[in-house]
Amino acid sequence: MTLLSYLLRRFVGFAAVLIGVSIITFGLSHLVPADPAIVALGDHATDAQIDAFREKYGLNKPVPEQYWIYVTNLIQGDLGISLRTRRPVASDLRDFFPATFELSLTALVLSILIGVPAGVISATARNRLPDHVVRIVSLIGGSVPIFWLGLMLLGFFYGRLGWLPGGARIDKFIPPPPTVTGLFTVDSLLAGNYKAFSSSVHHLLLPALALGYFSTAIISRMMRSSMLEVLNHQYVLSAKARGLRPWRVVWRHAARNALIPTVTTIGVTFGSLLSGAVLTETIFSWPGLGRYATNSAINLDFPAVMGVTLLAALVYTLANLFVDVGYHWLDPRIRHD
């Protein structure tokens, strides 16, 4: 199969999944027992206002037509009005997304930087002390409740030792850098504001560690098992036989190929990062989508919850699409099957 037809097929699948996703979020919004018009406008709304709202969102139409209106609105970027913030959900998402993106991206980068070498070391030291340590640490990572870990880190490093800040994205006495990307670390560097940079890095550290632990565990386990397989391959044995230095065989020859199957886990990991962000952001008062979603759900702000759900599904599906295409590109063996 050529790359183009593969991409085309993947894109059609992607579109089909998005349609399915929209049907589910549409269905969920209809599960809510309250009348959405009255919930949105409040008890004091006039009949004319309620009628206008129903007309706009098609609430007085048959269900298939309501779905059509819902999708048309979605495509135009209209996700409804948040009942809590009284702003368009799309603008809220735009405002809160960068914080979540910065946190998840940092967690992902940390988990790759720690997980990949940990997996390699574990495989090369199989059944020896370093292997046991890595395996136990990753067993804990796969089993620990992320919100509890966050809480414990917070209690210890902020409450007891006072070494790291206890929440938010930046020190409250330091003005946030002018928005370019929305990522405080990048924006403060762009502005040459090193004080803001240092403060945002300090604020990122604990939540990113708590959030990234689970993915680190998954990545190191995957890397370990694919390294163990690769280390037995003929080309690795022949590289050893040719007298190449062991670290060169391990890192240049084996690890590079063992990385390929690990890449696919990174896509799956992204979903756990988005889910984990909901809990981590709640603990660390991180002003991102996760905290927005939790606060909205507690206040029965359904347009907002559905907006986050849709965006999360879109980002997750896109991440997996990229990973699949990347995998296709990385591994020539699967390119033409």
Place this chain on the structure above:
Amino acid sequence: MTETLTIPTRARRPAWRRSPLTVAGLALIILLALIAVSAPLIAPANPLKQVLSTRLKPPSAAHWLGTDQLGRDVLSRMIYGARISLMIGTVVVGLAASVGTLVGLIAGYAGGWLDESLMRLTDVFFAFPALILAMAISGALGPSLTNAMIAIAVVSWPVYARLVRAQVLSLRELEYVEAARSLGASAERIVWGHILPNTLAPLLVQASFDMGGAILSAAGLSFIGFGTQPPTAEWGVMISEGRNYIATHPWLSLFPGLAILFTVAAFNLIGDGLRDALDPRLRGTG
């Protein structure tokens, strides 16, 4: 001249020597189940009883794990919490595995457009980050333990559907199924009597991992207010209630968190062990 062929034999080592961690996991779960069943007998106090005069006491001889902000005995609440966590795991995995297995059997055996549409349906469910969809569902249904379990089951069944379908696809081409078919066995009989029993092993592996996953998700939902509601003694709720005392009275959140950690790790160890036992190629690679 006769040559003797010696086959190296290895004495079969007992299970706890071959995979001590799996056995440890199993022992932990059995212990937990015993604690859960006998909670009313072994709990030193009523888990809901408030004694405000002894609030926020550190661990002592009277209260082994201390008391919480309402003077309730933390150990007793932990013991009762084991009941809820194990129940959540069992109900969620039971629901998800039954629905998923049924869908997988139908998709794999029927094939054609039905298979195609059921699999696209699983794709759609896989598109959502699990906890976010579970939160949206329990938000829509209203926060309660039952709704949280339904929500987690809804996000968990597609894995089983895919797993069982893949098994069915490979099994239905095997000779023994062919033989049953040529003997005139009905589709129903082939699926239930010949195919389903052979899909159980991988299903069991998935189920043990999911027991841990379900307990984690349910605790997470309770923590943000969408699962079990206070004052019920549930580990996620306990962590959430101890949150404001984390710097001064860390045991309130510490112990229930450790309980979740050990329980989930035990299920993960059992899952690892079962997977290795079923697929010898993976032995020691996990």
